[in-house]
Amino acid sequence: MNKEILKILEKDARATPQQIATMTSLPVKEVEKSIEKAEKERVIVKYKTIVNWEKLGEEEVQALIEVKIQPQRNVGFDAIAERIYRFPEVRSVYLVSGTYDLAVLVVGKTMHEAAAFVWQKLATLESVQGTVTHFLLKRYKEDGEILDGGGEKGKRQPLTF
Amino acid sequence: MSARKVVSPKRARGIVSHRVAGISPSGIRKFFDLLSTMQGAISLGVGEPDFTTPWHISEAGIYSLEKGYTMYTSNRGMLELRQEVTRYLNVQYGLEYNPETEILITVGVSEGLDLALRSIINPRDEVLCPEPSYVSYQPCTVLAGGVFVPVPTTVANEFKVKAVDIEKRVTERTKAILIGYPNNPTGTVLSRKEIGGIAEVAKKHDLIVVSDEIYARLVYGIEHTCVASLPEMKERTILLGGFSKAYAMTGWRVGYAAARPEIIEAMTKVHQYTMLCAPIMGQMAAIEALKAGEDACLEMVADYDRRRRVMVKGFNDIGLACFEPRGAFYCFPSVKLTGFSSNEFAEKLLVEEKVAVVPGSAFGECGEGYVRCCYATALADIEEALRRMGRFVERYR
Numbered sequence: 022m023n024k025e026i027l028k029i030l031e032k033d034a035r036a037t038p039q040q041i042a043t044m045t046s047l048p049v050k051e052v053e054k055s056i057e058k059a060e061k062e063r064v065i066v067k068y069k070t071i072v073n074w075e076k077l078g079e080e081e082v083q084a085l086i087e088v089k090i091q092p093q094r095n096v097g098f099d100a101i102a103e104r105i106y107r108f109p110e111v112r113s114v115y116l117v118s119g120t121y122d123l124a125v126l127v128v129g130k131t132m133h134e135a136a137a138f139v140w141q142k143l144a145t146l147e148s149v150q151g152t153v154t155h156f157l158l159k160r161y162k163e164d165g166e167i168l169d170g171g172g173e174k175g176k177r178q179p180l181t182f
Numbered sequence: 183m184s185a186r187k188v189v190s191p192k193r194a195r196g197i198v199s200h201r202v203a204g205i206s207p208s209g210i211r212k213f214f215d216l217l218s219t220m221q222g223a224i225s226l227g228v229g230e231p232d233f234t235t236p237w238h239i240s241e242a243g244i245y246s247l248e249k250g251y252t253m254y255t256s257n258r259g260m261l262e263l264r265q266e267v268t269r270y271l272n273v274q275y276g277l278e279y280n281p282e283t284e285i286l287i288t289v290g291v292s293e294g295l296d297l298a299l300r301s302i303i304n305p306r307d308e309v310l311c312p313e314p315s316y317v318s319y320q321p322c323t324v325l326a327g328g329v330f331v332p333v334p335t336t337v338a339n340e341f342k343v344k345a346v347d348i349e350k351r352v353t354e355r356t357k358a359i360l361i362g363y364p365n366n367p368t369g370t371v372l373s374r375k376e377i378g379g380i381a382e383v384a385k386k387h388d389l390i391v392v393s394d395e396i397y398a399r400l401v402y403g404i405e406h407t408c409v410a411s412l413p414e415m416k417e418r419t420i421l422l423g424g425f426s427k428a429y430a431m432t433g434w435r436v437g438y439a440a441a442r443p444e445i446i447e448a449m450t451k452v453h454q455y456t457m458l459c460a461p462i463m464g465q466m467a468a469i470e471a472l473k474a475g476e477d478a479c480l481e482m483v484a485d486y487d488r489r490r491r492v493m494v495k496g497f498n499d500i501g502l503a504c505f506e507p508r509g510a511f512y513c514f515p516s517v518k519l520t521g522f523s524s525n526e527f528a529e530k531l532l533v534e535e536k537v538a539v540v541p542g543s544a545f546g547e548c549g550e551g552y553v554r555c556c557y558a559t560a561l562a563d564i565e566e567a568l569r570r571m572g573r574f575v576e577r578y579r
Contacts, residue, residue, distance in 0.1 A: 045491070179538065180228065
C-alpha cells in the first residue's frame with residue numbers, strides 16, 4: 022500500500038487521484054487502484070469534514086465521560102465497550118490506562134440530553150462501576166486542526182529573494 | 183548681490199560612497215509596490231517557507247524569554263548551540279569541527295556570507311561565482327572590496343556549473359569560489375562528483391571555497407554533498423548553514439559558519455564589532471531545532487516535494503519548459519516562447535493575470551529568459567497560478 026498517497030489524503034480528503042498522481046509522479050490508474058484497495062481493506066476508514074458548528078451558532082454539547090468498568094471473564098473490556106460504542110450519541114470510545122477504564126465522548130443537543138444519556142444508558146449498565154462526566158466548554162483543536170487557526174498565513178512579505 | 187550656490191567640498195563628492203552607489207538596487211522593488219496594492223494576486227515570488235516554525239521550536243524560544251534569556255551571548259554564539267551544530271555536521275556529513283574554535287553563530291547565512299567575504303578578500307581579489315546566483319553574492323563581494331567574476335551556466339546542463347568553466351577564469355588574483363547549492367534561483371543540485379570537480383579546482387589553484395548551504399536539507403531524491411566533507415576540503419572551505427529553510431525559521435535570524443580556526447577567528451572579529459552576537463532567543467530556538475527538529479524538517483521536505491512535482495509538470499504542460507529542480511523550493515522555467523524578456527514577462531503577468539514571479543535576470547545575466555517561481559506556496563494557489571499563467575502563455579506564444 023502506498024503510504025505517500027495515504028498521507029496526502031489524510032491531510033486533504035478532497036485531493037483527486039489526478040492531483041495525487043502529479044504530486045507523487047505515479048500513474049493515475051495506480052493511484053486509483055491504491056485508494057480503492059485502501060478503502061476496501063478499511064485502511065481508509067472514512068472521509069470526513071471537520072465542521073465548526075459554533076460559527077453557525079449551532080448549539081452542541083459534548084461530554085467526556087470517565088467510565089470505570091468491571092471487566093468480564095473471557096471478553097475483558099471489549100463486550101462492554103461495544104455495548105457503549107453502538108449508541109449513536111457516542112462519538113468516540115477509548116480504553117485507557119490509569120484511574121478509569123473507558124474514555125467516552127458523548128454528544129447531545131443540550132446538556133440535559135447528554136446528561137440523560139449518562140444516567141439512563143451508561144451508568145445503568147451492569148459492569149459499569151462508576152462514571153465522572155466532564156462537559157466540554159470549548160473546542161480549541163480537533164483531529165489535529167486548530168479550529169480558529171489559519172491566522173498565521175499571509176504574513177510573509179509578498180516578494181523576497 | 184547675486185545668489186551663489188555654495189557647494190561644500192564634501193557635498194561635491196556625493197553623500198553616498200562610490201562603492202555603495204555602484205551597487206544596483208534590488209530588481210524587484212517595482213513588482214513589490216505593484217503587488218502590495220493588488221487584490222487577489224498570487225505570489226510565487228516568495229523566498230521563504232510557507233510553514234510557521236514548528237511549535238516545539240517556537241516554544242523553546244518563548245520559554246527562553248520567560249526564563250530571562252534576554253541578554254548578549256558570547257560573540258561566537260552560545261557554546262551549547264555550537265556543540266549542537268558540530269554534532270549535526272558530524273551526523274550529516276561525518277565532519278569533525280571543534281565547537282570552541284571552528285564554529286561561529288551568525289545572524290543568518292546572510293551575515294555569515296558577508297563576514298566570510300570580508301575576512302578573506304583583499305582589494306581587487308577575485309571571487310568566482312556560478313550564475314544564476316543568489317542576489318547578495320555579487321554586492322557582498324563588491325562591498326568587501328573584491329571583484330565578482332560570474333561563471334555563467336546554461337539550461338542545457340540544468341544550470342550546473344562545470345569545473346572547467348570555473349578553472350578557465352582563474353587568474354593570479356582569484357581568491358575564492360563562491361557557490362550556493364542547492365541553488366536559489368534554479369533549484370539545481372550538484373552531485374558528489376560535480377562538487378568534487380569544483381573542489382579539485384580549488385585545491386589545484388589554492389582557492390578558498392565559500393559554500394552557502396542554507397538549502398542543504400531541501401533536496402528531493404538526491405543527496406546533498408557538503409563540499410567541506412570531501413577529502414582535504416575542510417581546511418579550505420567556509421561552510422555557511424542555517425535554520426531558516428530546514429526548520430522554517432527565517433524570522434529568527436540564526437545561522438552558522440564552520441571553518442578552520444584562523445578564518446573563524448577573523449570572521450568573529452568582524453562579527454563582534456558589527457553585530458556582537460545573534461539574538462539569544464533565536465539561538466535557544468535553534469538548539470531545540472537541532473535537538474528535536476528532524477521529524478518536522480522531513481515532513482516539510484515531503485510536503486515541498488509534492489508541490490514541486492505539481493509545479494514542474496504544470497509548467498511543462500502549459501509550454502514553459504522547466505527542467506526538474508532537485509533542491510530548494512524553486513522552479514526556473516523558460517519564458518522564451520513568449521518573446522518577452524524575463525522582466526517584461528514578470529511585469530505583464532502581474533498586471534494582466536495577477537501572478538507574481540521573480541525575473542531570472544535578477545540573479546545574473548544568464549538568468550535572462552527565465553523566471554523564478556516558488557512552490558513553498560499553498561497547493562490551491564499553485565494550481566490557480568498555473569491556470570492563469572497557461573492563459574497568459576496562450577495569449578502570447
